Amino acid sequence: MKKEISVVLESPRKMAVKEFEIPELSSKDLLLKIEMTSICGTDPKLYEDKFFTHTFPIILGHEIVGFVEEVGEDAAGIYGVQKGDRVTIEPQILCGKCRYCLTGYYQLCKNARCYGVDISSDLPPHLWGGYGEYLFVSEGSKVHKISASVPPEAACLSSVLGNGIRWVRTKGEVKFGESVVIIGPGAQGLVSTVAANESGACPIIVLGRSLDDKRFKLAKEFGADYTIDLEKEDPVNAVKEITSGEMVDVVIECSGASSALELGLDLLKPLGRYILVGMTGNTENSLITDRIVAKELTVIGGNGQSWDVELAVQLINSKKYPLEKIITHVFAIEEAEKAMELFINEKRDCIRAALRNAQ
Secondary structure (H helix, E strand, O other): OOEEEEEEEEEOOEEEEEEEEOOOOOOOOEEEEEEEEEOOOHHHHHHOOOOOOOOOOEOOOOEEEEEEEEEOHHHHHHHOOOOOOEEEEOOEEOOOOOHHHHOOOHHHOOOOEEOOOOOOOOOOOOOOOOOEOEEEEOOOOOEEEOOOOOOHHHHOOHHHHHHHHHHHHHHOOOOOOOOEEEEOOOHHHHHHHHHHHHOOOOOEEEEEOHHHHHHHHHHHHOOOOEEEEOOOOOHHHHHHHHOOOOOEEEEEEOOOOHHHHHHHHHHEEEEEEEEEOOOOOOOOOOOOHHHHHHHOOEEEEOOOOOOHHHHHHHHHHHOOOOHHHHEEEEEEHHHHHHHHHHHHHOOOOOOEEEEEOOO
16 A cells, blocks of 8 residues: 655644555545645744644644545535645544534534644544644545646645735724734734735724834735734824724734733724634633723634635635735744744744645
């Protein structure tokens, strides 16, 4: 039987290249030959055993683009794909039957599993993550076609851009001409900038630190009108000046930093909407709720993408934005541990790292 290699996280901060047999498929399954996998911000938490799950051994990776290598008869009909098609796979494997799946909130499915996050590589058919040559695509997955002309560095970010669209448009309901602040210019903040620009927001203001110079430049390319270095400017005064004292309609908090939570309240005008998406690692954080009451603010949590990925794929296929620039470093699969360490430690130059499979 034909075999492949994947990189397995065997225990915290310990990866090893392992060989697996390529599985035989049922009529409802699909086998993906991976082209590229982005290292998500969740992956380092799994790598360091700081996430809510403790699944070892595991093949990480859930931001994936590749080519259909084999597809079962039923799967071909369900997904509308055939052998050779270039596709991206959403992270979740869904039950498709619960109230959340049936009402369009499938990111909240209580029965869901997630590629590269909570399925052990000990569980047959083993190929449950993107840090490898092949991915087993199970029944309950969501598959989208990607244009052949799209750079793989952009194509693997469909669920990431789906997040930004969900937070800005679906949860934030940003309207044409509304003002938006995005706190944190990492990958999630950058795709939120894209979504805000697509929504006609004005001005779009991105906040970060001095080491975010590369991210600030990309934010401007994606549609930001202003960038504010929190280490050099008072953000409240800067936003007040930009908005002629009005402050902003919507704040998208992507950093997860405790100090940013209070800052977001200061930047909002009365009746503003505050979208919290940055994860704080389950640490306790205090918010002065009197500010929320006094301004009649709406505070909303954003927990990843849902049907928004379909819109994200359309935008990626249009090549309107150079999303590939978010991926600043690319490594071979066998260099996964090196890529992970760089992603964790090199905050100035590395926005996102990715693993490329030799085709």
